[in-house]
Amino acid sequence: MNTPLRRLATVVLVMFVALMASATWVQYFQAERLNNDSRNVRTLYREFGNARGPIVVAGDAIALSTPVEDSYGYQRSYTAGELYSTVTGFYSVVNGRTELERAANDDLTGRGDRLFFSRIRDLLTGSQPEGAAVETTLLPAAQQAALDGLAGQQGAVVAIEPSTGKILALVSTPGFDPNALASHDIAAAGAAYQQLASADGNPLRSNATQERYPPGSTFKLVTAAAALESGQYTPASTLPAPVQLTLPQTTATIGNFGGGGCGSDPITLADALRISCNTAFGQLGMDVGAEALRTQAERFGFNDPDLTIPMKVVESVFPDEMNAPITAQSAIGQRDVQATPIQMAMVSAAIANGGQLMTPYVVQTVRSADLHRVSETQPDLYSTAMSPGSAAALRDMMVGVVDSGSGTAAKIPGVQVAGKTGTAQTADGQAPHAWFTAFAPADAPRVAVAVIVEHGGNAGNEATGGRIAAPIAKAVIEAVLAS
Structure with a gap:
């Protein structure tokens, strides 16, 4: 063979090797990602031919x-559409799949590894393949109370069982x-998606997790927990509480809600939380320090990009590289601190559970088509967020918030509720977000809840967390306790 032919043969051989390597890469190494891509209509066509398991x-x-x-x-249908849409998401031959329909897709289609023996059985018996049933942890009464409480306002509610992490x-x-x-109907489904995608409030996005x-x-x-965990503070420790806190290195100040004082100066840590004194907590944040605040926030779940329930939860953020003024503003939940509603429910759940934060989850059991239990979620410790002593002290401080502080709208006769209000400033010219997070009963917690009503809901600029969000949390707690 002469030199030109050898070179041509080498080029052809290299091209064949490249082609085989490329096909192997796509068909083997990328197969799972491509099959699970919600835009992969071929996968959806194949899946529609089998009985998809129910969500229960x-x-x-x-x-x-x-x-x-x-x-x-097969036609996928939803018996209580809007009530559970945050959890189920949707499954569509045109628009793909979201939320639990996506996260539990392998179980629902029967293709998951833990359903291997079910597939072998179907193959040997000639049975029609069927997906598994995914049983959730949701409590219908609590779900309904949350939806009714929001009453058309834009926001979110998350309720967690503190001792297990069940949502x-x-x-x-x-x-x-x-x-x-x-x-x-492909045209109708596509039009419905486009209408929702462009609707006010983006209904397709979960405010609770995304x-x-x-x-x-x-x-x-979180700031109070960091102070208690430092060993330098107790609920009776006194803090400076001026009408205005001048921030070092700047002419900026932090003021209190309504522009007034906090009743006394100095003020105890317990009373500062009870009435939500901004200036006291701004100074406390600077005294405790940015590193301690960040460490404490991360013990509660902040800065975790990998949390799933099994739907993906967007990372809540406590910033890096803070100077003293930023630390003060961060200590009161402003500046660059960002949290999902599920994150704030996790904070309350950890305090309620003696400092032990359990990993939240929404899937309890997966059952094959013959009702055999394929998997059962067991409670799992996410982190030790704080010591039992600090958690007990903070619990009692939160009880004060509801008994005689900013959260009295969450009072329940005969039940001791521990809570914390929040009225979060947003962009200039926009009404603040109304927050409330709580757990109850305080001495034997069965539920921890977080509520946000965006931009004050129907109350607008007149909204506070205690006025708007606390009654919603109260209704959800009552629904859980009555179940």
Whole structure:
């Protein structure tokens, strides 16, 4: 063979090797990612031909597939669309899948590794493949109370069982009806998606898990925890509480709600939390220090990019590289501090559980089509957020907030509620967000809850967390305690 032919043969060989390597990379190494991509319509067509498993709440299917006489074979439907849309998301041949329909897709389709033996059984018996049932931790009464409490206002509610991490309620408003997106009429389903995607409030996004907000004074729980954990403070420790706190290195100041004082100067740490004294907590943040605040925030779950429930939760943020003025503003939940509603529910849940933060989860059990239990979620410790002694002290301080402080609207006769209000400033010219986070009963907690009503909801600039968000939290707590 002469030299030109050898060179040509080498080039052809290299091209064949490159082609084989590329095909192997796509078909093997990238197969899982491509199959799970919600834009992969081929996967959806293949999946529609099998019976997709139901999503279940308290024994009732809230998402299910039924046989139909069309080319897809099965129609996905949702029995209580808007009530559970934050959890189920949607499953659509046109628009893909979101939320639990996406996160639990391998179980719902029956393709997951833990359903291997079910697939072998179906193959040997000639049975039609069926997906597994995904049973959630949701409590219908709590979910309904959360949706009713928001009453058309934009916001979110999250309720967690502190001792286990079970999510009892997960609501984002505005919600949507997944049935319109699940339609087999491609034009109608596409139009429904476009309408929702451009609607005010972005109904397709979960405010509970995918949106970050300044947490405002609810973050004072984190600052108080850092102070108590330092060993330098107790609830009786006194803090300076001027009408205005002048921030070092700048002419900026921090003021209190309404522009007044905090009743006394100095003030105890317990009273500063009870009435939500900004100037006291701004100074406390600078005294405790940025590093201690960041460490404490991260013990509660901030700055964690990997949290899933199993739906992905966007990372809550406590910033790096802070000087004294930024530290003071961060200590009261402003500046660059950002938190999801589920994050603030986790803060309350950890305090309620004696400082032990359990990993939140919304899937309790996965069952194969023959009702065999394939998996069961067991409670898992996320972190030790604070010592039992500090948690008990902070719990008692939070009880004071509801008994005689800024959160009295959350009082429940015969039940001791521990809570914290927040009224978070946003952009200039916009009304503040109204926050409330709480747990109850304080001495034996069964539920921790976080509520945000964006831009004060119906009250606008007149809103406070105690006035707008606390009654919603109260209703959710009552629903859990009555169940």
